[in-house]
Amino acid sequence: MKIAIASGKGGTGKTTVAVNLYLAIEKYWDKNVTLMDCDVEEPNDVLFFQDALVKEEKQVTQIIPEIDPDKCTYCRKCAEYCEFNAILIIPPAQYIKVSPDLCHSCGACFVACQYDAIKEIPFHIGNIRHIDILKGNGLIEGRLKVGLPLQTPVIRKLKKEKAKTNGITILDASPGTSCSVVNTISDCDYVILVAEPTPFGLHDLKLMVDLIYDLKKQFGVVINKANLGDNDIYKYLKTENIELLTEIPFDKKIAESYAEGQLLSDVIEGYERYYITIINKLK
Ligand code: SF4
Numbered sequence: 001m002k003i004a005i006a007s008g009k010g011g012t013g014k015t016t017v018a019v020n021l022y023l024a025i026e027k028y029w030d031k032n033v034t035l036m037d038c039d040v041e042e043p044n045d046v047l048f049f050q051d052a053l054v055k056e057e058k059q060v061t062q063i064i065p066e067i068d069p070d071k072c073t074y075c076r077k078c079a080e081y082c083e084f085n086a087i088l089i090i091p092p093a094q095y096i097k098v099s100p101d102l103c104h105s106c107g108a109c110f111v112a113c114q115y116d117a118i119k120e121i122p123f124h125i126g127n128i129r130h131i132d133i134l135k136g137n138g139l140i141e142g143r144l145k146v147g148l149p150l151q152t153p154v155i156r157k158l159k160k161e162k163a164k165t166n167g168i169t170i171l172d173a174s175p176g177t178s179c180s181v182v183n184t185i186s187d188c189d190y191v192i193l194v195a196e197p198t199p200f201g202l203h204d205l206k207l208m209v210d211l212i213y214d215l216k217k218q219f220g221v222v223i224n225k226a227n228l229g230d231n232d233i234y235k236y237l238k239t240e241n242i243e244l245l246t247e248i249p250f251d252k253k254i255a256e257s258y259a260e261g262q263l264l265s266d267v268i269e270g271y272e273r274y275y276i277t278i279i280n281k282l283k
């Protein structure tokens with residue numbers, strides 16, 4: 001079973017929910033659970049585990065073209081085939097430039113060149129780390145190289161990494177509705193949307209819900225910081241007949257523990273019950 005945790009915007013507490021749900025599932029439902037951090041630009045799940053131990057790290061590469069100036073005739077066919085403007089050829093100046101960060105590894109330029117001037121080379125775009133966190137199967141995270149706009153290839157590779165077994169996987173998606181989020185949730189069985197009861201929170205939740213409807217996924221909503229804001233989000237859920245999984249109240253201790261990278265269930269008495277409610281609904 002794959003369960004994605006997503007939110008329309010950052011700062012809703014999505015990561016907190018992902019990490020604490022992982023631990024609650026391990027304790028109350030199934031020890032065979034894996035946490036996967038798909039927020040590859042900012043993989044923060046690991047910060048919550050003081051005992052985290054990286055046991056394996058591997059590079060993620062993608063294939064990009066390298067042009068041999070001795071064989072190239074500067075015909076520009078490869079640049080014309082490239083939909084992503086990743087190749088610049090200026091024949092009078094005999095200038096060749098490939099921009100790896102624009103390349104999508106589509107392979108069109110390799111097909112285009114009739115002079116055998118292009119060869120495939122690997123380009124390092126990020127890393128995947130397997131991390132032991134003492135409970136459950138552990139954490140697998142993707143980490144994109146800073147400054148690269150290639151989230152999706154890292155997420156695709158990350159999702160191919162098999163958990164130790166085929167149990168439950170919690171996927172922590174990036175915030176927003178970008179293609180990296182679509183990639184994360186596209187093959188999930190269920191999506192938990194984390195939202196705040198504020199006008200901004202409602203606006204971004206609606207965008208997320210539209211996306212989930214397009215992807216035809218089963219989903220429910222967790223309202224975080226439930227005692228702040230207004231009631232509009234509840235009216236919206238009722239009108240749209242969307243399942244409210246649980247409401248987690250704001251507590252100053254939560255913000256403090258988040259800042260210190262502590263697990264909420266360890267800090268706030270009775271906090272686990274919100275996650276037990278989610279688990280019972282998931283079951
Ligand atoms: S298609 Fe081949 S020969 Fe033509 S510009 Fe590109 S690399 Fe050079």
Ligand code: SF4
Nearest residue numbers: 082103104106107109
């Ligand atoms: S592999 Fe595709 S995206 Fe990359 S440079 Fe070649 S044509 Fe452009």
